[in-house]
Amino acid sequence: MNEENISQSFKMSYTLHRPWSDILFETTLPPTVLEKMIEISDKVLADSKRISWGENLAGQIKEELLIEPELLKKENLLDFFGNMVQEYVHQCNLQQAPSDQHQHMETVKNHIQVTVNSMWIVEQQPGEYNPIHTHTNCDISTVMYLKAPIFLPSEKTERNDDGTIYFIGSSSPKTKLNTNSLKVKPTPGAFFIFPSHLQHTVYPYKTNDNFARRSVSFNASFEYKK
Numbered sequence: 319m320n321e322e323n324i325s326q327s328f329k330m331s332y333t334l335h336r337p338w339s340d341i342l343f344e345t346t347l348p349p350t351v352l353e354k355m356i357e358i359s360d361k362v363l364a365d366s367k368r369i370s371w372g373e374n375l376a377g378q379i380k381e382e383l384l385i386e387p388e389l390l391k392k393e394n395l396l397d398f399f400g401n402m403v404q405e406y407v408h409q410c411n412l413q414q415a416p417s418d419q420h421q422h423m424e425t426v427k428n429h430i431q432v433t434v435n436s437m438w439i440v441e442q443q444p445g446e447y448n449p450i451h452t453h454t455n456c457d458i459s460t461v462m463y464l465k466a467p468i469f470l471p472s473e474k475t476e477r478n479d480d481g482t483i484y485f486i487g488s489s490s491p492k493t494k495l496n497t498n499s500l501k502v503k504p505t506p507g508a509f510f511i512f513p514s515h516l517q518h519t520v521y522p523y524k525t526n527d528n529f530a531r532r533s534v535s536f537n538a539s540f541e542y543k544k
Contacts, residue, residue, distance in 0.1 A: 337414045342485055342500065343406045343511040347462060352507045354393045355534060356464050358385060359439050371438040376451035377520070381441035385534065390437070400432040403458050403538045406511040407432070429543045432458075437536035448520035450486065456537035459514045463504040464534060467527035478503075481523035481531055485516060504531060 347355070362368050362383050372382040390396045408427040415423050435456050440448075453459040461483065469481040479501070487498045502508070512518075514537065523531065 333417060339413070340487055340513050340516050341406070341410050341413060342516070343409065345402075345509050347507045347509050349507075351395065351398060352464065354395060355462065358389050358393070358395075359464055359532060359534060361389070362439060363441060371436070374436075375438070377440060377442075377446070377448040379440055379442050379446045379448065381439070381443075381530075383439045383441070385437040385439060387434070387437075390434075396434055399434060399460075399536065400538075402509075403432045403434075403460070403511060403540065404430045406458065407540050426542070430540055431543045432538055432540045435537045435539055437534060440533045440535065442520070442531040442533070444524050445522050447522040448518075450517050450519040452517055453514040453537050456514045456539050458511060458538040458540065459516070459535065460509065460511045460538070461533050461535045462509040463506055463532070465529055465532040466504040466506055467523075467525040467529055467531060469503075470524040470526065479521050481521060481525075483518060483520050485510075485512065485518045487516065504533065 362385055363381070369384040369386070370382065371384040372379065375382050387396060390399075404427065407430050408423065411423050411426060412420055442448075466481070472478055472480045482501050482503050485500045485502070487500075491498055502510075
């Protein structure tokens with residue numbers, strides 16, 4: 319009996335279906351947006367009438383201050399962040415939809431209406447931390463990093479956890495094919511968007527620098543316009 323060996327190569331396309339996965343969206347703020355957010359946060363922190371937002375938050379952090387919408391509207395930043403959340407929702411819709419419906423999803427994108435509910439500064443000092451938590455009364459949450467000190471090494475340097483944010487998914491524990499968590503060291507300009515039910519935590523840190531680990535977060539809701 320003659321045997322035929324298949325030795326030729328094939329060029330094949332494929333699709334990865336992940337409708338059961340939460341999407342963690344990562345990008346980098348444009349330099350002008352980063353500069354404006356630093357200016358706004360500096361202004362809020364220096365304001366004697368600043369509004370504490372900590373009672374609405376989980377963080378064991380002293381300086382958690384509200385950014386009022388007027389400060390964002392003046393710089394057209396409400397529209398910018400609304401558009402970013404719209405793109406995030408669109409990508410989530412694409413992930414759920416079969417490929418033959420992706421063109422229709424482009425039409426649906428134009429009907430996604432986003433509302434930024436609240437935005438606040440987290441001026442995290444050495445030793446402060448944020449316990450594992452989720453965000454409530456919203457659909458989408460975000461975090462952007464404006465300033466990050468040089469962290470001193472962790473006690474167990476192989477872990478390198480200090481100052482990081484941990485995102486914790488709902489999948490099974492780490493296996494050979496997946497993991498249920500992601501650890502990120504903050505860098506100025508990094509911007510993350512994620513579903514409000516995604517658990518996350520921020521570790522304390524030590525540093526010799528003279529400024530805090532500063533981030534800004536906001537919650538948002540969305541609906542589909544008729």
